[in-house]
Amino acid sequence: MNGKNGGLDRSTVTVLLFAGLGEKVGRTLSWPWREGLTVAELLDELAARYPEVAVYRPTVMTAVNAAYRPVDHPLRPGDEVALIPPVSGG
Amino acid sequence: MNGKNGGLDRSTVTVLLFAGLGEKVGRTLSWPWREGLTVAELLDELAARYPEVAVYRPTVMTAVNAAYRPVDHPLRPGDEVALIPPVSGG
Amino acid sequence: MSREADGRPRWEARTDWGWFALTEAPIDVGTLSAFVTRPEVGAVNVFLGTVREWTRGRRTLYLVYEAYEAMALRLLQTLGEEVRREHPGARVAVHHRLGRLEIGEIAVAIAVGTPHRDAAYAGSRHIIERIKEMVPIWKKEFWEDGSFWVGDQLERIPYPDGRPPEGPEG
């Protein structure tokens, strides 16, 4: 559950995107990690690169390593960060 | 659904008893019908003959031809009268 | 009255929206839930009453259910119609076992299918409450030390002292 991916550099985080957002941007991204990076800052960087992330951002919840986390959560290298659009299971 | 039983005299009613009451008194009785007989009067007559009917009487509901009916309901020959102790299905 | 394939008796009524039965054969949950599932249905609620072994410290060995079959079947249909009046388009199946049941067996299965879930929950709940209130079916519990018709203590509320009577049926 560390989200560590053997094929990825340890100085990155893995970003997972789902549903419409995943279809538009891609389901998995590798993104550079830096000291002190938070979920919010990661979202800023992704939104600058992917306009769709900026559009979805007001509605997504965020999870780190498969658990919901607030946007001020600090990230560690190798973390798996998920952008969770409004769910529609059931 | 008339409760008419080919084997019974048309000047009788059929009485059905269930659960503990049926075990004690018998599950089916044939009882004489008379002009103007109501459910309440039938219960009076049964209670005089079967002490268990008197004991159960405060708790039984009554049905005529498979539908709940109040005790002032008049009976016709051939009717099927059920004494329904507190139910416990489900 | 008809017969199951194995000869056990069965009382049954089936319409385009409802399926009601009293039977001495085991109840199959999947068959009931499939009956109430249709293209217009998005939510199915199923309630199962199962035979519990322990009731307030007393062990049940098995149960026997008895019914006034013709009347009980008619009333189950009436309960289905009540659900349809409240939730138009609902599909309803209610099957109740009769005869001897072992621990863990399904005594009653109620399935209600509706477009949305509020109605499915409300419908199945309505039916089980009304069954326990007014459908002429009776349960006899058999314990290690005796047996007892539930409700037979001549009160409208079973177990008025909070547990089944101590003695065997008198």
Next chain:
Amino acid sequence: MSREADGRPRWEARTDWGWFALTEAPIDVGTLSAFVTRPEVGAVNVFLGTVREWTRGRRTLYLVYEAYEAMALRLLQTLGEEVRREHPGARVAVHHRLGRLEIGEIAVAIAVGTPHRDAAYAGSRHIIERIKEMVPIWKKEFWEDGSFWVGDQLERIPYPDGRPPEGPEG
């Protein structure tokens, strides 16, 4: 992740009281209700979410479900634990389909077994409400004229104008 007998993927967690799964294979209601039925259980409530063909006049052809599987499975277990905290001794099974589903198929099945029925109803209702609120599973609807991720209109409440958007996915 494991595999169904036919090779379809399956994510599963099972304890002595709970059984949680995400699977591309059809869900069998009887298996779930049997899992939550035990000698101490007297009431089982099952909720099924099924694939509805018509939503406000629009015809669904089929659905595709996608999930963040590891997180969804963990959260389903958490929901089971919430029911256990509220209703000690409850048994819980929750299975959710993934991949393509046809009309009438079961998308989610929730079974809760408890000694008495209030808790069984409350438990299954709690789980379906929480799934729709916070478990990372998404539904894509395919219509004759397009497709649409439900929730994707960027509002927290699907169908804010009372019906699905008219156009195909953009």
